[in-house]
Amino acid sequence: MSHSAHNMNSSRLEAFSDGVFAILITIMVFGIHAPSGNHFSDLNELKPVFLTYLLSFTYLIIYWNNHHHLLKTLTFPNGWTMWANSNLLFWLSLIPFATSWLGTSSGSKAPAVLYGAILLMSAISFSLLSKAIIRSEDGHSSLQHALGDNIKGKISTLLYIASIIFAFFQPVISYSIFAAVAIMWVIPDRRIIDELRSDHS
Secondary structure, eight states: OOHHHHHHHHHHHHHHHHHHHHHHHHHHHHTOOOOSSSSGGGGGGGHHHHHHHHHHHHHHHHHHHHHHHHHTTOSSOOHHHHHHHHHHHHHHHTHHHHHHHHHTSTTOHHHHHHHHHHHHHHHHHHHHHHHHHHHHTTTOOHHHHHHTTOHHHHHHHHHHHHHHHHHTTOHHHHHHHHHHHHHHHHSOOOHHHHHHHHHHO
């Protein structure tokens, strides 16, 4: 199928998803309220809120970036891929709420558990979307070849599970895991784009 036909088939799905990502980031930034005082020192009270926002912003941009590359491998969206994409957006849509709660929790375990659970479900949902795209290509998916065993994704899933467990005892360790996984993914994953380039070479 030509590149223009691909764009016609998947552009609505990608445009809708991009809109959701933009709205989620907007909702999160609206959750940062001005401090009660009028001095720079008063900003210190917002430090946990801002750091949590920065972490969640990074996660959403990582997902947006990889989601963009993921859809480039989709020839024609079917029911399974559209529902899998909606499932991913559902879990990502909970990040602003979890971000607000975590940022004002003062290290409590419940917000850390919820944040870790949402990240875990988002990772699983991204994997399910990948599998739905691969199935839709009837065994001719460039995505399957690009992902391979997807070791990086499996490691992330295990770390999210560990973060949920640690949150019940030492939430600060969970925070470190959240940051570590984000750092691991902030370096662009070039597997898919490299595979697409090889297909067109």
